[in-house]
Each structure stands twice: as C-alpha cells, then as structure tokens.
Amino acid sequence: MIRALLICLCLAAPTLAAGEEIVSGLSQSRVSITADFDGSEILIYGAVRRETPLPVGVGQLQVIITVEGPTTPLVIRRKERVAGIWINNVAVTIDAAPSFYVVATTGEIDNILSATENLRHRITLDRVIRAVGIKDEAVDAPDFVAALGRIREKEDRYRLEERTIQLTAETLFRSDVVLPANLTEGDYRVRIFLTREGKVVDHQDRLIRVNKAGLERLLFNMAHETPLLYGLLALVLAAFAGWGASAVFRLIRP
Amino acid sequence: MQLYLPIAEVSVNAFLLLGMGGIVGVLSGMFGVGGGFLITPLLFFIGIPPAVAVATGANLVVASSVSGVLAQVRRRGVDFTMGTVMLIGGLIGSALGVWVFSRLTAAGQVDLFVQLSYVLFLGAVGILMFQESLRALLVARQVGVSPVRRARIHTWVHRMPFKMKFRASGLYISALPPMAIGAAVGFLSAIMGVGGGFIMVPAMIYLLGMQTKVVIGTSLFQIIFVTAFTTVAHAVTSQTLDIMLALVLIIGGVVGAQIGSRLGVRLRAEQLRILLAVLVLAVAGKIALDLLLTPSEPYSVGFTTGVSAGQP
Numbered sequence: 001m002i003r004a005l006l007i008c009l010c011l012a013a014p015t016l017a018a019g020e021e022i023v024s025g026l027s028q029s030r031v032s033i034t035a036d037f038d039g040s041e042i043l044i045y046g047a048v049r050r051e052t053p054l055p056v057g058v059g060q061l062q063v064i065i066t067v068e069g070p071t072t073p074l075v076i077r078r079k080e081r082v083a084g085i086w087i088n089n090v091a092v093t094i095d096a097a098p099s100f101y102v103v104a105t106t107g108e109i110d111n112i113l114s115a116t117e118n119l120r121h122r123i124t125l126d127r128v129i130r131a132v133g134i135k136d137e138a139v140d141a142p143d144f145v146a147a148l149g150r151i152r153e154k155e156d157r158y159r160l161e162e163r164t165i166q167l168t169a170e171t172l173f174r175s176d177v178v179l180p181a182n183l184t185e186g187d188y189r190v191r192i193f194l195t196r197e198g199k200v201v202d203h204q205d206r207l208i209r210v211n212k213a214g215l216e217r218l219l220f221n222m223a224h225e226t227p228l229l230y231g232l233l234a235l236v237l238a239a240f241a242g243w244g245a246s247a248v249f250r251l252i253r254p
Numbered sequence: 255m256q257l258y259l260p261i262a263e264v265s266v267n268a269f270l271l272l273g274m275g276g277i278v279g280v281l282s283g284m285f286g287v288g289g290g291f292l293i294t295p296l297l298f299f300i301g302i303p304p305a306v307a308v309a310t311g312a313n314l315v316v317a318s319s320v321s322g323v324l325a326q327v328r329r330r331g332v333d334f335t336m337g338t339v340m341l342i343g344g345l346i347g348s349a350l351g352v353w354v355f356s357r358l359t360a361a362g363q364v365d366l367f368v369q370l371s372y373v374l375f376l377g378a379v380g381i382l383m384f385q386e387s388l389r390a391l392l393v394a395r396q397v398g399v400s401p402v403r404r405a406r407i408h409t410w411v412h413r414m415p416f417k418m419k420f421r422a423s424g425l426y427i428s429a430l431p432p433m434a435i436g437a438a439v440g441f442l443s444a445i446m447g448v449g450g451g452f453i454m455v456p457a458m459i460y461l462l463g464m465q466t467k468v469v470i471g472t473s474l475f476q477i478i479f480v481t482a483f484t485t486v487a488h489a490v491t492s493q494t495l496d497i498m499l500a501l502v503l504i505i506g507g508v509v510g511a512q513i514g515s516r517l518g519v520r521l522r523a524e525q526l527r528i529l530l531a532v533l534v535l536a537v538a539g540k541i542a543l544d545l546l547l548t549p550s551e552p553y554s555v556g557f558t559t560g561v562s563a564g565q566p
Contacts, residue, residue: 035498037258038265072557079552085545087366088554147553181256181265182301215498216260223261223493231489234313234497235482238504242320245508249325 020061021049022192022204029206031179031188032213039181042067042208044190045174054170059197061170062105062112066123066193067177067208069100069157070186071130076144092137092144096130099184101152104161104175114198121193121200125149125158156180185210261496262306268502270300275314275503279510282318283325284518285470285530287451290315290481291376291537293503294448302499309488309495310503315449315481317504319474321511326471329519333422333468337475339429340454343436344480350437351444352487358445369541371446375453376538383456384531391524423464423472431462440480449477452534459527466523 024046031040044065074097080089103124105112113123122128129148134141152158157180165175179188188208194201212220222230257268274296278289290311297307326332358367416429435457439450454473458464464472489495518526 033258035258036256038256075556077554077556079549079554081548085366086547086549086552087545144553147551148555151551151553151555181258182263184263212260216258219260219497223489223495223497227490227493228486230497231486231495234485234489234495234500235316237497237501238313238317238482238485239320241501241504241508242317242322242511243324245321245512246324249512250328 019050020194020201022194022202023047023049024192024204024206026190026206026208029208031183031208031210033183033185033210033216034212034214035216037181037183037216039183040179042177042179043174044177044192044206045172046192047173048171048194061167061201062107062195063165063167063173063175064106064109064113064123064193064195065102065104065165065175065177066189066191067100067102067179068098068128068189068191069184069210070188071096071098073097074148076148078144078147090138092131092134092141094129094131094134094145094148097148098128099186100157100179100188101125101128102159102161102177104164104177106163106165106167106173108162109160112195112198113193113200117195117198117200121191121203123191123193125160155182157182179210183210185212257498257502259302259306259496259499261494262302262310262499264301264303266300266302266499271499271502272506274300275318275506276510277506278314278503279318279321279507279512280514280517281510281533282315282451282474282507283322283511283514283516284521285451285455285514285526287449287455287473287530289318289507290443290448290450291372291446291452291534295537295540297499302496303494305488305492305494306496306499309485309492310500312449312481312484312488313495313500314503314507316478316485317500318507318511319449319478319481321508322515323471323474323478325512325515326474329467329471330422331468331471332475333420333464333472334475335418336420336423336425336432336464336468337472339418339432340436340439340472340476341479343433343438344440344443344476345483347437347440347442348444348480348483349440351441354441355445368446369545371442373538373542373545375442375446376534377542379453379456380531380535380538382460383527384535386460387524387527387531391528394524420464422468423462425462425464427462435461436476439476443480443484449481451477452530455530470518 027043048061074094075091076094077088077091079086082089103109109124118124118127129145131145138144149158165173167173188210190206190208191203193203255268256265258265278293281287281292282289293311293314294307297311298304323332417426418429419426435454439454442453443450451473455469458469458473459466485495
C-alpha cells in the first residue's frame with residue numbers, strides 16, 4: 001500500500017515540479033492572553049520551493065498573506081433622525097464577519113490578484129464578510145457593510161497592508177503581523193498565497209491559537225461555569241474593599 | 255500600564271480606571287449617590303461593552319456605598335428603620351423594573367428608552383434641586399438665618415395610616431410614602447442601571463422632609479442592597495460582570511469615597527445640593543445632546559447574541 005502510494009507520488013512529481021510550493025513557518029503558533037497582554041507581533045516567514053529554475057517570460061512572483069480572527073454574526077445599526085432625535089432606526093444582520101482581518105501583500109492587491117481568483121479564494125475583506133440576502137433588509141445594505149469596514153479599521157481590527165511583505169530573489173519572504181491588544185479568543189487562520197500574473201500558484205493554511213491564560217482563564221471560566229459564586233465573590237470583594245478603605249482611613253485620620 | 259479584561263475582552267489603562275473609580279467614589283461619599291449614573295457612561299466612553307459596563311458599574315457602587323455608609327454609621331447618619339422600609343419597596347420596584355426592561359428589550363428600543371429616562375429624570379431632578387438649593391442659599395445669605403426646617407411642615411404625607419417612628423430622621427409618619435419612594439427608585443434603577451441615589455436623596459429631603467444629615471447615609475444603605483441584587487442578577491443571567499475591571503474601579507472608588515465623605519462634612523448642605531444639581535444637569539445635558547446632535551458615525555456594530563443592556 002505504502003509502496004503504491006510512493007509510486008503515485010513519483011508519477012505526480014513531474015507535474016508538481018513544474019509548479020512552485022510554499023514552505024513556511026510562524027514565530028509562534030500560540031498566543032496567550034494574560035492580564036498584562038498588550039498585543040503581540042507574529043513573524044510569518046517562508047520560502048518558495050521549486051524543482052525547476054525560475055520560469056522566464058512570465059510575470060513576477062507575488063505573495064499575499066491574510067490573518068483572520070474568529071468570525072461571528074453581527075448586527076449593524078444606523079441612527080436616523082425621528083421626531084428630532086437620533087435613534088437606531090435601521091438594522092442589517094451580517095451572517096459572518098471576522099473579528100480581526102489583515103491582508104499583507106508584496107504589491108498593490110489589484111495588480112497581483114485577479115477578480116476571479118479573489119472570488120474563489122475569498123482574499124480581500126469584501127469577499128470575506130458574508131452578507132448574503134442583506135439587500136432584503138435595507139435598500140442601501142452595501143453602506144452598512146462599508147460602515148463595518150470603516151468602524152473596525154478605526155479599531156485596528158481590519159487592515160490592508162500593501163507592499164509590506166519582503167520578498168527576496170522570488171524565493172524568501174517574511175512579514176510581521178501585529179495583533180492588537182483588544183484580541184478576541186479563538187483560532188486565527190493564516191493563509192499564504194503565491195500569485196503570478198494574478199493567478200494563485202500555490203497556497204497554504206496555518207493556525208495561530210489565541211487563548212486566555214492564567215488568571216484571565218480562571219476568571220472567564222468561573223464567570224461562565226459558576227456564575228452565582230462568581231457574582232457573590234464580586235460582592236464579597238466589593239464589601240471587603242469598602243470596609244478596608246474605611247478602616248484604613250480611620251487609622252490615618254481618626 | 256495596560257490591563258486586559260477577561261470578560262470585556264478589551265485592554266485598557268489601569269491608571270485611567272483607578273482615576274475613574276476615584277472620581278465616582280468622591281461623589282459617592284460627598285453626595286450619597288451611588289455614582290452609577292456617572293460610571294456607566296464613562297465606562298462606555300472608554301470602549302467597555304455596554305452590558306459589561308452596567309453590571310460592573312453596579313459592583314463598584316456596592317463597594318463605594320459600603321465604604322461611604324460605614325463612615326456615615328459612625329457619624330450616626332444612617333436611619334436603619336427608614337432604610338429597611340425603603341428597601342422593601344425597592345425590591346418590589348426592582349423586580350417590576352426587570353420585567354419591564356425585558357419587555358422593552360424584546361421590542362428593540364430599550365437603548366432609546368434608557369436614554370430618554372436619563373434625560374427626563376436627571377433633567378427634572380437637577381432643575382428642581384438647583385432651583386430649591388439656590389433659593390435656600392440666597393435666603394440664608396440675606397437674612398442670616400437657616401431656612402425653614404422641612405420636618406415641621408405637615409403635608410398629605412403625614413395623614414396616612416401605618417404610622418411609624420423614624421427616630422434618626424426626626425419623623426413620625428406613615429410607612430407607605432418611604433416604601434413608595436423605594437419602589438419608584440427600585441423600578442428606575444432596574445431600567446436605568448443605576449443605584450438611584452440622585453432621585454432618592456431629593457425625594458427624602460423634599461417629599462419626606464428627612465433631616466439632611468441622615469439622608470446621605472440612609473440612601474447609601476439602601477443602595478448597597480439594590481446594587482448587590484443587580485450585580486448578582488447580571489452575573490447569573492448574562493455573564494457580563496468583569497471582576498478584574500470591578501476590582502481596579504473599586505480600589506479607586508473606596509479611597510475616593512473616604513475622601514468624598516470628609517469633603518462633604520466641610521461643605522454646607524445647600525452648597526452640596528447645588529454641586530450635585532450641576533453634576534446631574536451636566537450628565538442629562540450630555541445625553542440630550544447625543545440624542546439631538548447629528549452623530550459623527552451613525553452606524554454601530556453589535557453582536558446578535560449580546561445583551562442590549564441599559565446604558566445611556
């Protein structure tokens with residue numbers, strides 16, 4: 001069986017060799033959120049493996065890296081003036097939007113990625129946010145999606161970093177991705193794409209696991225597993241602190 | 255120093271939180287208000303999710319009220335009989351308020367309702383208090399005598415059944431009005447996510463005619479229990495209480511409350527009331543402006559499963 005598989009692989013080898021493959025690594029595949037967590041920087045590096053010499057007469061090799069946080073459904077609301085006051089009047093539900101999304105590239109995204117390849121691999125933000133059927137909820141639904149992008153960009157959750165990946169001799173690449181302090185827990189998917197003349201030549205997926213650790217983990221679990229105890233603990237803490245301050249101040253200035 | 259909050263899931267500056275807790279504590283000790291009407295908008299302003307801000311704000315109010323009430327107890331500034339009677343009404347009102355709140359949440363307009371009640375109640379209470387204390391201050395300055403003792407004026411409040419002696423308050427009145435005031439405050443506090451001191455303090459002075467020196471302590475005494483109830487209710491029903499955030503706010507808050515209660519003794523009752531009136535009016539004005547002015551970003555992002563908690 002294994003031998004048969006090996007033969008298959010050998011037969012397949014010539015076609016693979018014609019292509020270019022990604023070999024990549026991450027500086028860390030696990031991020032622990034502790035009490036003093038203040039963001040993290042992850043180095044994504046790699047090389048392009050090819051069996052044949054660099055092809056000539058074709059466009060330059062380009063690299064696109066995306067980092068995507070856990071996705072959730074969202075509600076986007078818009079305030080409108082009703083009887084003189086501004087109230088949330090229209091709401092649109094978005095099926096899935098990432099809590100964090102970064103696109104880093106070697107060149108301008110429009111030049112190095114064709115629209116069809118973008119559609120197939122869902123690379124740019126507008127392809128990642130899933131908002132099917134929102135047209136039924138509001139006539140100007142695209143405005144709501146644009147607002148989501150704008151708000152999260154301001155919060156440093158969505159970023160487009162063109163020309164930030166260093167690519168050496170069309171073989172070695174590296175990119176630093178900064179994860180902000182207001183990080184959500186979950187699995188962060190890293191995708192690396194190689195493109196040539198707008199077409200994706202090869203791509204690879206990797207995972208960064210972001211978890212609360214230590215005290216953060218303990219408190220989070222307690223809040224969700226034994227909420228009554230957690231609430232009472234908060235009260236005891238509050239009462240004790242209130243009494244403590246009173247006693248201390250009486251000692252200082254009777 | 256940045257601090258990552260486990261439930262709010264945001265990273266904030268610990269010293270900023272200490273300072274905010276401190277300011278609210280000072281006010282709490284000075285005026286006998288819990289400070290909920292101030293801390294909730296402040297937390298929201300620095301990017302804490304509204305539901306977390308409400309639950310954690312309530313916890314802070316528990317701490318600063320405990321600290322304040324202990325200082326008042328030593329000064330004989332708490333009428334426990336009055337506080338207990340009000341508390342009974344408060345729990346009834348609070349339960350009713352929770353029910354109404356959930357109905358409004360289902361209707362989808364709870365945020366607007368909360369904002370409008372803030373403007374309405376804070377505005378009305380602020381204006382009344384400002385007028386009255388300004389007049390009292392002017393009268394005291396011109397004639398050089400203290401204003402009329404309200405406890406001596408007999409109104410309809412004094413002609414009701416179930417009369418009780420509230421020795422510390424210097425009152426012999428029916429138990430019904432204090433209980434009704436407690437219920438009204440409990441109802442509002444459940445809907446607005448506050449302790450309700452800013453309504454209770456003027457109600458005790460102007461409606462019941464209690465002596466000013468026991469008003470603050472009695473108000474704080476009642477607030478402790480109402481906000482303790484709110485804290486646990488939020489922790490159990492929506493898991494939005496952030497202990498880490500609460501702890502930092504509390505440290506600032508309890509120290510502030512001690513300073514505040516010492517400052518409060520040095521100021522005259524009328525001056526104290528004018529200051530509180532100005533503060534209440536400022537918060538009401540800010541919320542009114544938010545409703546009236548064109549927002550710079552009309553869109554907002556929310557989670558579909560999250561609790562749309564009461565926040566201004």
